[in-house]
Amino acid sequence: MSPQTIILLVAIVMLGIGVWANIRMKPPKEFLVAGQSLGFFGMATASSFIQSGPTARIRPERKP
Incomplete structure (x- = not known):
């Protein structure tokens, strides 16, 4: 089979x-x-995840 036939x-x-x-x-x-x-x-679980958002999982930068 040709490539055109396979694509078709x-x-x-x-x-x-x-x-x-x-x-x-x-x-x-x-x-x-x-x-x-x-x-x-x-609904309570979904709301808590939505309200916390991704910021709850981002670690703050540590300054030396």
Whole structure:
């Protein structure tokens, strides 16, 4: 098989996957927590991580 044929086949497969996924697409709410509620503990944990942010993991520079 030539490289052009392989590229064409991959493009067709990718297009097919895109069409299939678009047909099966659900509302965005389904993607957030798989259609379920997160609950108090989950929301509290997520909020604490969001509020602390990446700065909680960055070490300050030590000056000599």
